[in-house]
Amino acid sequence: MTAAHDFLIAPSILSADFARLGEEVDNVLAAGADVVHFDVMDNHYVPNLTIGPMVCKALRKHGVTAPIDVHLMVKPVDRMISDFIEAGASYITFHPEASEHVDRSLQLIRDGGCKAGLVFNPATPLSYLDYVMDKVDMVLLMSVNPGFGGQSFIPGTLNKLREARARIDASHYDIRLEIDGGVKVDNIAEIAAAGADTFVAGSAIFSAHQASDPHGYDTVLKQLRAALATA
Numbered sequence: 238m239t240a241a242h243d244f245l246i247a248p249s250i251l252s253a254d255f256a257r258l259g260e261e262v263d264n265v266l267a268a269g270a271d272v273v274h275f276d277v278m279d280n281h282y283v284p285n286l287t288i289g290p291m292v293c294k295a296l297r298k299h300g301v302t303a304p305i306d307v308h309l310m311v312k313p314v315d316r317m318i319s320d321f322i323e324a325g326a327s328y329i330t331f332h333p334e335a336s337e338h339v340d341r342s343l344q345l346i347r348d349g350g351c352k353a354g355l356v357f358n359p360a361t362p363l364s365y366l367d368y369v370m371d372k373v374d375m376v377l378l379m380s381v382n383p384g385f386g387g388q389s390f391i392p393g394t395l396n397k398l399r400e401a402r403a404r405i406d407a408s409h410y411d412i413r414l415e416i417d418g419g420v421k422v423d424n425i426a427e428i429a430a431a432g433a434d435t436f437v438a439g440s441a442i443f444s445a446h447q448a449s450d451p452h453g454y455d456t457v458l459k460q461l462r463a464a465l466a467t468a
């Protein structure tokens with residue numbers, strides 16, 4: 238199991254104010270976030286449409302140096318992989334059922350100098366990892382059905398996390414186990430105890446910054462870390 242100090246918190250910018258995206262990203266990173274989680278939706282693989290490589294490039298140009306974790310919810314995936322490599326992504330993850338050639342897509346990501354990952358919807362079996370564990374740097378378990386922020390954590394994901402953690406530990410590869418969907422201050426410790434080491438949180442973080450609480454991001458990130466310390 239990953240050491241507690243290795244927990245990473247990745248705010249999902251899906252819940253940020255897109256009209257002030259650069260400032261929003263600066264503020265969550267200044268408040269102690271580790272990674273920028275970047276949700277790409279195509280209104281085909283998932284029923285929503287968000288942002289593409291130009292926005293990733295713009296964040297790099299704006300001065301963001303933190304890792305950018307690009308979650309591709311698109312089909313097909315390979316063209317977007319090349320574009321996000323060029324745009325400055327750090328991690329690129331995709332859904333295996335959205336790629337005709339999973340091994341090739343993983344290799345494309347690594348050949349471009351990025352870390353590669355597979356994403357599992359709540360009902361997608363972990364068996365997609367068979368035969369490609371050596372090409373994976375990240376396993377991302379969705380704890381909601383993809384497409385929207387603000388949904389509730391699906392409790393069955395805890396058992397799936399335990400199963401994924403066992404697979405990763407048995408593989409002896411250096412693979413991060415990320416969880417995405419409905420992560421909050423009151424459930425993050427239980428999620429960590431089930432094996433996750435990287436935590437995407439959208440609404441929990443971005444809803445914390447309000448006019449009445451200008452330090453909301455600091456407060457919620459401290460609360461998430463304090464909860465993780467108990468895991």
Ligand SMILES: O=C(CO)[C@@H](O)[C@H](O)COP(=O)(O)O
Nearest residue numbers: 383384386387418419439440
């Ligand atoms: O990829 C997705 C949704 O498809 C997520 O990254 C959500 O954006 C997480 O939002 P919260 O559940 O934390 O509000």
